[in-house]
Amino acid sequence: MNAPFAPQPAPFHAALADGPPGGRAYWLRAADGVRIRAGLWGGGSKGTVVLLPGRTEYVEKYGRAAADLVARGWSVATLDWRGQGLADRLLPDPMSGHVRDFDDYQRDLDALLALVAEQGLPGPLMLMGHSMGGCIALRALHRGLGFRAAVFSAPMWGIMMAAWLRPLAQVVSALAGPFGQAHRYAPGTAAVSYVAEAEFAGNVLTTDREMWDYMKAQVLAEPALGLGGPSMGWLRAALSECAALMARPAPDLPALCVLGTAEKVVDPAPIHLRMQSWPKGRLDLYPGAEHEIMMEGPAIRARFFDASAGLFDASR
DSSP states (O other): OOOSSOOEEOOOOHHHHTOOTTOEEEEEEOTTSOEEEEEEEOOOSSEEEEEEOOTTOOGGGGHHHHHHHHHTTEEEEEEEOTTSTTSOOSSSSTTSBOOSOTHHHHHHHHHHHHHHHHTTOOSOEEEEEETHHHHHHHHHHHTTOOOSOEEEESOOSSBOOOTTHHHHHHHHHHHHTTTTOTTSBOTTOOSOOHHHHSOSTTOSSOSOHHHHHHHHHHHHHOGGGOOOOBBHHHHHHHHHHHHHHHTSOOOSSOEEEEEETTOOSBOHHHHHHHHHTOTTEEEEEETTOOSOGGGSOHHHHHHHHHHHHHHHHHTO
């Protein structure tokens, strides 16, 4: 796989990331010309974990996760998806999380994999995806990109909404494009970064105050990393992709999926259904944990990264 263009050094906020030594970032261009940002942490000799972030996220958010993986012998590669972080924003309103089609995220992933090869990060490759990144990761497995195993953290295989609202959301989001409204915010969302504005009490991401403060400090220090609600175009694309993925059988490779029992962001039902039908898959539930297992307290994080490294070690 050849890189679409030569990678160039990109800004990287090492102090905010609080990751292992040697972290670095690069500008890349996807095959359609959109500029994205990639982050690499070397130092692990067992192979490389390709870590796919969720919606609104960015390279620095996974600095501590990279430290946990590097400590277990794995190098890490991650990225800012198009439309978020320091990657190209796709609408005049930079706070709107927008994408035309989820296939576009696969172009971003292809550029990241080209960088991993160009920079000589070690194989084999393992896949880890959180939330929206878990949706993109599942599509990547169906594409047969050579990953040996996958770990999913609260994957977005369905979007949390009331049952009565789902058909309405599908119709309204589908009509938004033809009527020139795909750029508008999805109902109930706005040009506000959730982490920057919300208080720890009652948040839907983590039960751990230290990790909440870690995430909040990043966006407050570098507002350009923040993102608001999704566009109607993103909602249409997400609903379509989730439905398409759930209609396919599970890939034939080892997988671990983790889910907090206090999940309030993604729909747990498709996760349970998918993992019940995944022959080489296992679902682990974390009692009381919220959406972000990798941003929970030390005991939960240790359990998660030990289990992930165990699967990756066994799949080399």
